[in-house]
Structures are given as C-alpha cells and as structure tokens.
Amino acid sequence: MRHTRGKPICFSFNTFLVLVVFVILMFFTTVYLSYRLLIKEQCNYSSYDITRYQIAQTRTSRLTSKHRLAVIVPFRNRFEELLQFAPYMHKFLTNQRVDHHIFLINQMDLFRFNRASLINVGFLYTRQEFDYIAMHDVDLLPLNNELRYDYPSQPFHIAAPELHPRYHYQKFIGGILLINREHYELVNGLSNRYWGWGLEDDEFYVRIKNAHLNITRPNNISTNVTNTFRHIHGKNRKRDTTKCYNQRESTRKRDRQTGLHDVRYKIISSNNLVIDDAPLTVVNVQLFCDRNSTPWCDCDVK
Numbered sequence: 488m489r490h491t492r493g494k495p496i497c498f499s500f501n502t503f504l505v506l507v508v509f510v511i512l513m514f515f516t517t518v519y520l521s522y523r524l525l526i527k528e529q530c531n532y533s534s535y536d537i538t539r540y541q542i543a544q545t546r547t548s549r550l551t552s553k554h555r556l557a558v559i560v561p562f563r564n565r566f567e568e569l570l571q572f573a574p575y576m577h578k579f580l581t582n583q584r585v586d587h588h589i590f591l592i593n594q595m596d597l598f599r600f601n602r603a604s605l606i607n608v609g610f611l612y613t614r615q616e617f618d619y620i621a622m623h624d625v626d627l628l629p630l631n632n633e634l635r636y637d638y639p640s641q642p643f644h645i646a647a648p649e650l651h652p653r654y655h656y657q658k659f660i661g662g663i664l665l666i667n668r669e670h671y672e673l674v675n676g677l678s679n680r681y682w683g684w685g686l687e688d689d690e691f692y693v694r695i696k697n698a699h700l701n702i703t704r705p706n707n708i709s710t711n712v713t714n715t716f717r718h719i720h721g722k723n724r725k726r727d728t729t730k731c732y733n734q735r736e737s738t739r740k741r742d743r744q745t746g747l748h749d750v751r752y753k754i755i756s757s758n759n760l761v762i763d764d765a766p767l768t769v770v771n772v773q774l775f776c777d778r779n780s781t782p783w784c785d786c787d788v789k
C-alpha cells in the first residue's frame with residue numbers, strides 16, 4: 488500500500504460529497520413535507536378524509552393563527568335545530584376567517600337540563616387547544632356579518648339586549664357570549680346549581696362584574712332587534728321552568744362555591760361528524776347531581 492499525502496485529502500473529499508448528497512436529500516424531504524402540510528390543504532377533502540383534514544387544519548392553524556375559538560353548544564334533543572346551526576355557523580365563521588371548531592356538549596343523564604355545567608365541561612374539554620370560547624345557544628343564528636367572533640380581550644356579549652329578538656333587559660348576557668380562557672378561569676366558570684331553564688346566565692353576569700371585567704357588546708350595528716338574529720327555537724319546544732324544593736330562593740342567590748373547579752361529570756364518548764360540510768364534535772356527557780345540595784335536579788322523585 489502506498490502512502491501519499493493526497494490520500495487523506497481524497498478521503499475527506501468523499502466524506503464531503505456524502506454530506507452534500509445528504510443535505511440535498513434533507514432539503515427535498517423538507518420541501519415535500521411542507522408541501523403535504525401547507526399546499527395540499529387547499530384541495531377539497533371528502534368526508535372520508537375528515538380526520539386527516541382536521542389534523543392538517545390543526546397543524547396549519549398553529550403555524551398561521553394564534554387564536555382558536557371553541558364554539559360550545561350545550562345540547563339535548565334539538566336535532567332539527569342542530570341540522571341548521573352547524574352548517575350555518577361553520578360558514579359564517581369561515582367567512583370571518585375565525586379559526587374555530589364546534590363542540591356539541593350533549594347531556595345524556597336523566598337529570599334536568601343543566602346548561603351551565605355543560606358549558607363548564609365543554610371548556611375543560613377544549614381548553615388545551617382553544618384560547619377562547621363562544622357559549623352558544625343552538626337556536627340563535629347571527630345574520631349580520633358585523634357581529635365579529637374575534638378573540639375578546641373582555642367578555643363580548645354578541646346577543647346584546649337591544650339586538651336579541653326576545654330578551655331586552657340590560658343585565659342579559661345569555662344567547663351568545665364570547666369569553667377568553669383566562670377570564671373564564673378567573674370567574675370559576677358558571678355555577679353548577681342551575682338545573683332546568685333560566686337564571687344561570689344572570690348569576691354569571693354577577694361573577695363577571697365581581698371580577699371587575701367589562702362586558703362589551705357590538706356597537707354601531709346596521710341591523711336591529713328584528714333582523715340581527717334568527718331564533719329557530721321550535722314552536723313546540725317547552726322551556727323547563729318547573730321549580731321544586733327550594734330552587735326558587737336558592738337560585739336567586741349568588742353562588743360563591745360551585746363552578747368550573749368542581750363540576751362533576753363523566754365523558755361517555757365523543758364522535759366527530761360532518762353535517763353538510765361542517766365538521767363538529769359531539770361530546771356525550773353524564774352529569775352528576777348532589778341531591779343534598781341541589782335536590783331540584785330531579786323534580787319527579789316521589
């Protein structure tokens with residue numbers, strides 16, 4: 488074997504070539520992966536591809552947008568309203584370029600409907616990925632695109648009393664309310680003591696006021712009480728206004744105990760579905776009721 492001065496130089500030149508090839512390969516791999524991740528998003532997906540689509544959407548949003556909205560819809564037995572709500576809202580929010588996903592929080596237990604606890608559950612379910620929520624009735628559709636669903640620096644009441652078709656008192660904050668994650672946690676979410684229809688939103692108003700947050704509302708809106716929303720509340724839908732035990736007195740008081748931190752529930756299952764072209768997640772929830780504390784969760788007990 489000859490030992491020349493040139494050989495070590497030759498050797499390191501080969502190494503250099505291998506490195507160059509490696510770098511070129513890495514470059515094309517990166518370009519290819521970026522293409523898969525970003526460019527292919529613009530193509531249409533069939534509903535069979537929905538899981539891939541959602542994953543891709545999540546990735547893109549992390550790259551391009553810093554805020555994500557979870558639309559939280561407390562729900563039970565409102566199938567026809569849902570069929571209108573989901574496609575309509577998906578289109579409305581996509582049109583506003585709001586990065587969003589709809590979560591239907593479906594109450595499966597046999598207690599009376601508890602809108603407030605369902606919203607607490609929806610918040611806990613989505614809080615890792617979403618930094619603000621819309622507490623959203625399933626039967627209230629915003630008609631005016633001036634109603635913006637952007638990230639709220641203060642709680643933003645979209646269904647304002649002067650715009651809502653039915654409720655006009657100044658402290659009303661029901662229907663549709665946007666609130667960011669930090670503020671929802673600050674006020675300990677909603678009270679869990681409201682079983683049956685009504686008053687949980689009025690108690691939430693007091694929580695927000697006590698925390699010195701400022702409720703904001705749409706201003707300079709070109710529509711009015713008659714044409715800002717469509718209320719698709721079915722005519723045969725009776726509100727559960729029954730009061731039993733000491734519910735009437737108890738639910739008129741400020742609740743400083745219960746809320747986000749102590750909501751008791753079990754998630755039975757969740758399903759991703761698509762209605763027309765609107766993706767949504769149904770979260771099936773069983774709430775628990777402490778009958779000593781809120782016996783009115785079931786007024787039919789003999």
Ligand SMILES: *[C@@H]1O[C@H](CO)[C@@H](O)[C@H](O)[C@H]1NC(C)=O
Nearest residue numbers: 526527528529530531532764
């Ligand atoms: C996706 O679908 C829309 C309407 O459904 C159509 O206008 C558009 O051209 C489609 N885009 C691609 C990339 O197929």
Ligand SMILES: *[C@@H]1O[C@H](CO)[C@@H](O)[C@H](O)[C@H]1NC(C)=O
Nearest residue numbers: 640641642698699700701702
């Ligand atoms: C709420 O509004 C008042 C008066 O405009 C202001 O002083 C206060 O700082 C605001 N609170 C927050 C949390 O922004």
Ligand SMILES: *[C@@H]1O[C@H](CO)[C@@H](O)[C@H](O)[C@H]1NC(C)=O
Nearest residue numbers: 631633705706707708709710
């Ligand atoms: C209110 O809205 C109208 C159009 O709807 C606009 O021309 C006007 O400048 C707005 N006023 C304010 C104070 O934003």
Ligand SMILES: *[C@@H]1O[C@H](CO)[C@@H](O)[C@H](O)[C@H]1NC(C)=O
Nearest residue numbers: 649709710711712713714715
């Ligand atoms: C609301 O706006 C509509 C359309 O502009 C108008 O016809 C109607 O009179 C208004 N209603 C009220 C109560 O102002």
Ligand SMILES: [Mn+2]
Nearest residue numbers: 624626718720
């Ligand atoms: Mn209604």
